[in-house]
Amino acid sequence: CRPRKIVLDIYSMKICKHSLIVAATSVFAAGLLCGCGGDDGRMSVSMATPVPMQTIPTEKTRLLGLSALETDGDGQSVVRAFVQPSGDGADAVYRFELYQYQPRMANPRGNRLRMWPEVAAGKAGADNPLWQPHLRAFEIVLPIENELSMKSTYLIELTVLKNNTMQHSDLLKITSKPAPKP
Numbered sequence: 001c002r003p004r005k006i007v008l009d010i011y012s013m014k015i016c017k018h019s020l021i022v023a024a025t026s027v028f029a030a031g032l033l034c035g036c037g038g039d040d041g042r043m044s045v046s047m048a049t050p051v052p053m054q055t056i057p058t059e060k061t062r063l064l065g066l067s068a069l070e071t072d073g074d075g076q077s078v079v080r081a082f083v084q085p086s087g088d089g090a091d092a093v094y095r096f097e098l099y100q101y102q103p104r105m106a107n108p109r110g111n112r113l114r115m116w117p118e119v120a121a122g123k124a125g126a127d128n129p130l131w132q133p134h135l136r137a138f139e140i141v142l143p144i145e146n147e148l149s150m151k152s153t154y155l156i157e158l159t160v161l162k163n164n165t166m167q168h169s170d171l172l173k174i175t176s177k178p179a180p181k182p
Helices: 002-034
Strands: 068-071 077-084 092-101 109-115 137-143 153-162 165-175
Touching (some): 092 137, 109 153
Antiparallel strands (some): 068 077, 077 137, 153 165
């Protein structure tokens, strides 16, 4: 009879240990969700708190998804590229290249259709006509002399040059947008 009692005690200890782990985990999770501690003067940030754009620096210059192939008011095809610089972009030079898009390929770049001269956009700020403050990006319009199919998909590649050395590049798939109505 005695060995059976020991087995029951070990079994009840296992149940007690399991209950203790569940309780400790629940308390820890509740502390994470609700926060713990008093007000120590630091600001707390939750996932619902909006963060101003100025506090989120971009690590590298990139093309925004607004970039597209368009027809301007004169009927000329242009690529409207929106470039979000890292920092103020003062010493950066941008090189743009347009490629055909090849779907389902390891390298989606097809034939290079156009390479524009390098663009030095200058320093970001209100006094720069290329700067769009609401997007925090440069708007660079690149003309296309030869006729492109407005129903095709293309790739635009941005290469950032600083001090005559390539820093990095960004590749974006662009499609055509309809011409603005007069």
